[in-house]
Amino acid sequence: MGIVLNQSLKNTIITYIGFGIGAVNTIYLYPFFLGATYYALTNYVLSAAAIIMPLLAFGMQNTLVKFYSQCKTEHEESRFLSFTVLFPLVLSIPLLLIGLFFYDDIADFISKENPIVRDFLWLIPFTGLCMAYFEIFYAWARVHMHSVFGNFIKEVGLRFFSLLALVGVYYNWITVIEFVYVTAGIYFIAFIVTMFYAFYLKRPQFQFTVPHNAKDIIVYTFFIILSGGVATLLLDIDKLMLNQYIKIENIAYYSVATYIALVISVPSRAMHQIVYPITAKLMHENKHNELNDLYKKTSVNLQMVGGFVMLCIFVNISQLYEMVPQEYSGGIPVVFMIGLSKYFDLILGNNNAIIFNTKYYRAVLFLGVILVFLTIGLNMIFIPMYGIMGSAFATLLSITLYSLAKLMFVVKRLHLYPFTKQTLYSIIITAVVFLLFYFWQFPFNPIIAIGLKSVLVTVLYVYVNYKFRISMEINQVIDNVLRKLMLMR
Template sequence: MGIIKKQSITNSIITYIGIGLGFITTIYLYPNFLEANEYGLTRLLLSVSFIFTQFAHLGMKNTAIRFFPYFENDEKQHNGFLFLTLTIPLAGFLFFLGVLFLFDDLLLSYYDRSSLFESYYWFLIPIVFGQLYFEVLNSYVRARLHSVPGSVISEIILRLFAIVLLLAFWFNWLSFREFMIGFVISYIIQPVLLLLFLFFKGELFLKPNFAYLKTSLVKRMANYGLFALLGGMTTLIVNNIDIIMLGSLSGLTETGIYAIAFYIGSVIIVPQRSIGKIAPSLVAKYIKEKKMGEVEKIYKSSSINQMIPGFLIFVGVVANIHNLNDILPAEYASASSVIVVIGISKLIDMSAGINGSIILNSKYYRFDLISMLFLILFSVGLNYWLIPLLGITGAAIATAASLFLYNLIKGIYVWIKFRMQPLSSKMLIVILLSLAILWGSLQIDRIGNLYFDIALRSLVIAVVYSAGILAFNISDEVNKLWADFRNKIH
């Protein structure tokens, strides 16, 4: 647990810095520097490219983490595993290019309400290339138990690049098309930086070792890669289908408004992202070594330790919605309900812990495909029904319902197969404590100006919530962090 704790804390610090930068770009710069449809274009391009990227890596994103322990050998340069990590997705990328060229008319016809998308359709190629190789390289680096470099690149460097581009566009140093070219370049830079990290660590091992690839191992990797490829579509579709379908059914302006609200509501997943960057690698290692007791410890601790900061951030965000509405331009006023619903959906996902990692890294990984097929139909059908009925709020409800069902199914499956579940009475205490603090905060009118109220309200919520968590002895890890902090200041 030590390495999870250490790197999770580091990743959390990096991610919170990223949140600060993201707040600047998403709340201040994007809505005030770009038109809503222009911002919607950037979100739609990313969402569509996420889906294509998932197909293009051919399962290598998950395979790198699952099978690296079988190749690991410093003296033999990990038996050419990095070579496989880089070459297998290349075939998927070439297939993606074929789809993009052959079905361009069909894809563009789906977005006839989003004319700006047609002008930048081909920007998908470099974005997918950059995302593809960043994801597979980041999986390889994480498999080496280096989760921090990817966090720095995606959370800090990418956002700093966006701030520079937005300021240049605002001062008319760049046209919108030049801004979009810079936007694309920022995603290409990401895998380059990871390659440089491996180079300076002396771990850029590009030499293949085909002799190590025994038929039985290749077959296992191929089977796992296929199911990981298809199974991984579930999360991506649930997380992106709303924006993709909004772009088609409602246009880019609604997409832009929804994307802003989705970002704010998704701020609470920071702890999940931090733990999720290192925990899967250790789960794969422990399952290989048949140390299921260690897997269960990670499962239980990941759930409660994601819930604690997640609910704190959720309460802070919802308590400050009136302030956020005053910060955003008037056209974003409809975003409030989306923020709340998306926030709830992320709390559900966080509370479920790492059930997906346990399934994907076990012999039952094929189950992800079964759950995916059901969930895709459920998610798409719900979005088609609710978006025309409720607009962006309908898209948010569809996302929340899909995540709840998905995690319920996975949680039940893990319990049946492994007799593991993350639930405890302490979770109920966290929920009740959060609701009580949120209710109390909503009874208090704004104090002073907008920014003073945000700072004071957030500080009081954090202090009262933290005191409650410590008083009820919710988490051993949190208590130890508090004890370590007190020892350092005395």
């Protein structure tokens, strides 16, 4: 767990710095500098690009992680890395040509409710392709156990340059329309920088040949495309469907709420970067006991850290919304619904990494496809009735069902169990602390009130979890910090 904890802590710190910058962008700069319409438009373009990204990447970011450890020689490594880079490019070209041929039909359908979307549709495949190749080269770095730099680009770099672009809008260096194009350019720069970093770590001799296990790779890739598509659709389809039923400004209100809730998933995103290749290695070597131990550790660690983040958000949500324009305040119930779905997914630990590296993954992927149709159906029912709250409820229900399905699969098929008695203790602690602080409002400036309440929650939550020994790894980190502080005295 040493390298996992080390890089996970670095990735967590980097990711939270990125989310801090993103919070400034989301809560203040986007609403006040960009306005609801162009904020919503930017989010729509990025969400649509994220949805087509797994198809344009052809699942190679996950395929690379799974099969790289099976390469025995430098020649096999170069051939495999070349394949993962060139294969998506070859297959993306005909897809993009088909999209170009039917461009007008697609544009008419998508811009039916909000005509402003039409002129920016071409940015979606461009940005999606940049996202796809960023993920491929990021996976390239991760298989060489270098996850921190790519995570920095993804979590901090993208948001920091967006912040600079927003400042440019404020000072009239660029217009709100140009901002949408600049955002796509930022993703292109991120892809280029990550590509050069990957080549710095391992520069292959590019070969126009296929690996000896190409059949296994392509079959796995096909199902990973389904998996990536399912995961992304469950995350972003709500924003696309909001565009089809209600005014585009509602996407901005919804985006602020979902961004706040997504902070809960940061520990999972950070740990996943390094746990994924380790999980693949353990499964390839059939080390069941070590894998089960890793499963439990990732679950309880993520539950403790994620529960703390969720508490800080939930108990401060009213004060947080005092800092955004009044029209955004209807998103508070959205924060609770999306936040709970993220928390449940978080406590499943490295569940996804296990599923993606097992021979049984196909059954769960097909179940995921069914749940995508369920999500679409639920959104079609609830958005016209309840607007953004209806979309949030559809997302909560869909993600919860999908997470339960994946959990039952791993338990029944692989006999791996993520939960221990610490799981129940952690849930009880989180619930009690929430009830103690949610109804306790400080009559101060919102920033001061949030800071004070967060300090009190932190002290109580960390102390109780430490005393109950919820996570031995986190207790060890706390002990090391306390020991160093004692030596400094």
